[in-house]
Amino acid sequence: xxxxxxxxxxxxxxxxxxxxxxxxxxxxxxxxxxxxxxxxxxxxxxxxxxxxxxxxxxxxxxxxxxxxxxxxxxxxxxxxxxxxxxxxxxxxxxxxxxxxxxxxxxxxxxxxxxxxxxxxxxxxxxxxxxxxxxxxxxxx
Amino acid sequence: xxxxxxxxxxxxxxxxxxxxxxxxxxxxxxxxxxxxxxxxxxxxxxxxxxxxxxxxxxxxxxxxxxxxxxxxxxxxxxxxxxxxxxxxxxxxxxxxxxxxxxxxxxxxxxxxxxxxxxxxxxxxxxxxxxxxxxxxxxxxxxxxxxxxxxxxxxxxxxxxxxxxxxxxxxxxxxxxxxxxxxxxxxxxxxxxxxxxxxxxxxxxxxxxxxxxxxxxxxxxxxxxxxxxxxxxxxxxxxxxxxxxxxxxxxxxxxxxxxxxxxxxxxxxxxxxxxxxxxxxxxxxxx
Numbered sequence: 001x002x003x004x005x006x007x008x009x010x011x012x013x014x015x016x017x018x019x020x021x022x023x024x025x026x027x028x029x030x031x032x033x034x035x036x037x038x039x040x041x042x043x044x045x046x047x048x049x050x051x052x053x054x055x056x057x058x059x060x061x062x063x064x065x066x067x068x069x070x071x072x073x074x075x076x077x078x079x080x081x082x083x084x085x086x087x088x089x090x091x092x093x094x095x096x097x098x099x100x101x102x103x104x105x106x107x108x109x110x111x112x113x114x115x116x117x118x119x120x121x122x123x124x125x126x127x128x129x130x131x132x133x134x135x136x137x138x139x140x
Numbered sequence: 141x142x143x144x145x146x147x148x149x150x151x152x153x154x155x156x157x158x159x160x161x162x163x164x165x166x167x168x169x170x171x172x173x174x175x176x177x178x179x180x181x182x183x184x185x186x187x188x189x190x191x192x193x194x195x196x197x198x199x200x201x202x203x204x205x206x207x208x209x210x211x212x213x214x215x216x217x218x219x220x221x222x223x224x225x226x227x228x229x230x231x232x233x234x235x236x237x238x239x240x241x242x243x244x245x246x247x248x249x250x251x252x253x254x255x256x257x258x259x260x261x262x263x264x265x266x267x268x269x270x271x272x273x274x275x276x277x278x279x280x281x282x283x284x285x286x287x288x289x290x291x292x293x294x295x296x297x298x299x300x301x302x303x304x305x306x307x308x309x310x311x312x313x314x315x316x317x318x319x320x321x322x323x324x325x326x327x328x329x330x331x332x333x334x335x336x337x338x339x340x341x342x343x344x345x346x347x348x349x350x351x352x353x354x355x356x357x358x359x360x361x362x363x364x365x366x367x368x369x370x371x372x373x374x375x376x377x378x379x380x381x382x383x384x385x386x387x388x389x390x391x392x393x394x395x396x397x398x399x400x401x402x403x404x405x406x407x408x409x410x411x412x413x414x415x416x417x418x419x420x421x422x423x424x425x426x
Contacts, residue, residue, distance in 0.1 A: 010188050012286045012365045014181035030348045043196065044348035045357055068358055070192045077188050079361065082286055093291030094298065097275035101256075104263055104276060119264035122226060126233065 005037040009062055011080040023054040024076050026069050042071040147404040158393035165386035172379035179376045182369045189362045199345055207359045208331050215252040217296050217305040221312035221370050222259035223378040229385035232261045235323040239311050256296050286368045293364050300329055312370040313377040321377040
């Protein structure tokens, strides 16, 4: 039997694949990598692309939109991103989150008043319930 | 039979409410299963990542990343995770109560507090509560995706890196079981407890492109995945809390209907008795 290497592909939202392979191909940032058993330990970022797993019988394909690859002599771990990442994209997302916070707290009264009113209502209901409970206890 | 009609309409209206609450209970029960599965699915990623970070840490004990360094605290950040919708019992208010106590303690110690909000309910709360909100992400839906959180988490991490915040906590509801949710506040950054892990092997890694960049990407993703995990866990809590709350509401409606039915029957009987006595009296008078 040919030598195999254990491969795990996981993303933040769930495990994608786990099994043995004779060879794993991955799109590293510095170029395509082919990983055979007893590969030297390595950590690298991945580019968006295809991770191919050669099990000896068939070739499995997994698309990753980036992530991190860790290689130990008998274990390969792909920490796959589910989102497309790039510095400027992340930056844009951060700015968006900030803007939303400012908007919600400063302007845009209507939508916000509703949420506030709701919160106040919930509190009032909770108080009423407490009073009711107290009354019941007093009665009995 | 004056009151009888009113009581009847009241019973009908409560029955309608009961139908709604029991439907919500069933929906929440179905969603809860999925939310729990989702929660369990996030575990392998974080575990694997923790392993890799542990290995890296051992390979390079002399290099400590900013995310691992403790420093003096003058301002802390809280990532507060709440549900987007209400009708889930005391889930959110329990968390906010715990958080308020914690914040008071911090403020008494002269530490300033900033927030990052995830979920509409927390937004409503902080509008009244006050406090500086750096970022928010709401309307994540039943199946939150990690890219919905990247922006908000990055704002906090950037603030941390620039020294505006010296520590980041995450506040969410921990899932104990269907009946119990545990409001939890955990320290997120600096990362704790990774360093002292015992490892059997350690490798001398090759890094591509270089160790700092790799570690950077790794730690950012790790923190994001922790926040994501908390969001998903909070989601499972939300559904189970809603299920329990709606079940209680349905039961209460049932009790109310029983009580009202009794009152209604009494009123009806009284009316009939009165009618009979009137007829008898009338007959006697003839």
